[in-house]
């Protein structure tokens with residue numbers, strides 16, 4: 001198993017951190033894929049063990065590996081948060097086939113709730129870098145702007161990439177101290193039809209905690225989307 005070293009970490013939203021690791025020269029992955037990270041001899045552990053899967057947040061063209069996670073109070077996350085920079089962890093992968101489809105005439109519609117943004121961040125970064133011809137729609141739901149990872153960078157990308165359409169929505173603005181002039185409420189059929197010329201035609205991608213993925217799939221099927229056009233990545237463990 002190759003080793004990678006922690007090169008940096010920062011808070012990217014309330015209770016959410018990004019972790020940066022060195023990227024081995026021979027480590028290839030496709031945008032949207034996940035890796036397994038294993039802590040080596042951590043000072044504490046729990047019944048889930050020392051390994052977690054994370055979607056890679058950065059893109060294959062970048063010279064690093066970045067992951068992001070909601071910081072709950074578990075042994076793995078406590079240790080990760082306090083690891084000295086330069087510490088080695090084990091890397092396995094990449095795994096999964098949650099990658100952008102090839103037929104560029106079909107738009108891609110990404111549905112992300114909270115930390116489910118991670119694989120889409122990678123796909124959007126790489127598609128923008130490659131000037132990919134696909135139309136990309138990202139519907140991204142969070143409680144408040146304070147909780148929304150990568151909000152600024154995604155807004156910036158939408159300004160620079162005319163094929164990337166960004167629709168963030170907030171579900172708990174009553175608890176926010178920030179101003180918000182965008183969409184509010186959960187991602188539902190009405191929000192989709194405001195931006196998409198037709199619900200039939202795009203390939204839909206959903207990622208996040210299993211309950212959220214199940215709810216989104218049900219919403220799409222009820223709205224008449226063909227199940228063959230729906231792809232999902234469940235962050236089992238949440």
Ligand SMILES: Cc1cc2nc3c(=O)[nH]c(=O)nc-3n(C[C@H](O)[C@H](O)[C@H](O)COP(=O)(O)OP(=O)(O)OC[C@H]3O[C@@H](n4cnc5c(N)ncnc54)[C@H](O)[C@@H]3O)c2cc1C
Nearest residue numbers: 034052053054055068069070072074115118235236237238
């Ligand atoms: C292919 C794949 C890709 C993945 N990609 C990612 C990724 O990019 N980012 C990522 O974060 N995870 C990702 N995951 C999930 C990840 O591997 C972990 O399982 C997940 O982060 C949960 O971590 P944890 O086990 O430390 O428990 P956590 O769920 O972080 O914490 C569990 C504890 O928190 C408590 N808790 C549960 N919900 C809440 C809440 N809402 N508020 C406060 N406390 C709560 C629980 O009671 C429990 O004690 C992925 C999983 C897979 C399979």
